[in-house]
Amino acid sequence: MLSPQEREKKKGVFAKALRSGGNADTQKYLELYGDFSQNGYSRELAESYAAAFVDDRKKPLPEDILQTARLYEKVHDYKTAEFYLEMLADKKLSGDDKFIYCINCLSVKSKQGHWRDAEDFRTENINFMQKHSEKVDMDLRADLYIALALADCAAKHYAQGFKLLMGFGYKPKGKNDLKLLDILITGIYICSQTDNEGSVYNAVSNAHGAMRLITEYEHPWLEDYYEQRIKDASEGII
Numbered sequence: 001m002l003s004p005q006e007r008e009k010k011k012g013v014f015a016k017a018l019r020s021g022g023n024a025d026t027q028k029y030l031e032l033y034g035d036f037s038q039n040g041y042s043r044e045l046a047e048s049y050a051a052a053f054v055d056d057r058k059k060p061l062p063e064d065i066l067q068t069a070r071l072y073e074k075v076h077d078y079k080t081a082e083f084y085l086e087m088l089a090d091k092k093l094s095g096d097d098k099f100i101y102c103i104n105c106l107s108v109k110s111k112q113g114h115w116r117d118a119e120d121f122r123t124e125n126i127n128f129m130q131k132h133s134e135k136v137d138m139d140l141r142a143d144l145y146i147a148l149a150l151a152d153c154a155a156k157h158y159a160q161g162f163k164l165l166m167g168f169g170y171k172p173k174g175k176n177d178l179k180l181l182d183i184l185i186t187g188i189y190i191c192s193q194t195d196n197e198g199s200v201y202n203a204v205s206n207a208h209g210a211m212r213l214i215t216e217y218e219h220p221w222l223e224d225y226y227e228q229r230i231k232d233a234s235e236g237i238i
Contacts, residue, residue, distance in 0.1 A: 069108070115154035145165060181226055
């Protein structure tokens with residue numbers, strides 16, 4: 001979930017919020033972010049965010065629709081995440097918003113096992129995604145390749161997805177690299193789909209090795225959250 005400062009920095013969001021709700025919106029966001037900071041992702045958080053910033057708005061901001069979809073995706077409710085993403089299907093989105101929309105759509109379709117839909121979506125949008133990936137930071141580029149690897153995995157192209165995930169050029173940042181953990185956890189999941197226990201064991205060991213480099217977590221629940229994600233991925237849950 002974006003911090004209040006990150007949300008305000010996004011182009012146009014703060015100005016639009018002032019026009020549509022002003023301080024009330026800011027206070028509600030701070031309240032929800034406070035809950036997130038203390039308790040992490042939950043269905044209640046997703047539902048509260050959707051009610052506050054999307055469901056009851058005539059023209060919800062694309063950024064808020066995307067964040068709502070992401071919150072539902074985090075609690076494995078991919079059907080509801082896709083419902084919110086479909087609100088943006090015919091909207092004209094800015095470069096970064098469209099990029100994030102494409103990543104989320106590809107990810108959600110793949111996690112549901114809708115490999116044909118994922119492949120069709122990738123084919124339709126791959127030129128934009130590849131070109132725009134050159135303009136974004138490495139973390140967001142990593143999100144794209146995680147989604148592309150999941151699409152390969154959904155289509156049972158496991159070796160291709162794993163090779164793509166590990167070979168796109170991500171450079172580990174050393175300590176406290178949570179994006180590296182996201183990549184390694186996706187790798188665990190792909191290995192789990194091959195029924196190769198040895199590869200799963202090695203992938204889990206790599207992820208735990210990355211966790212040992214983390215000296216400080218931004219939120220108190222994050223360490224347990226990543227431990228659970230590693231366990232889930234090893235059992236075929238992503």
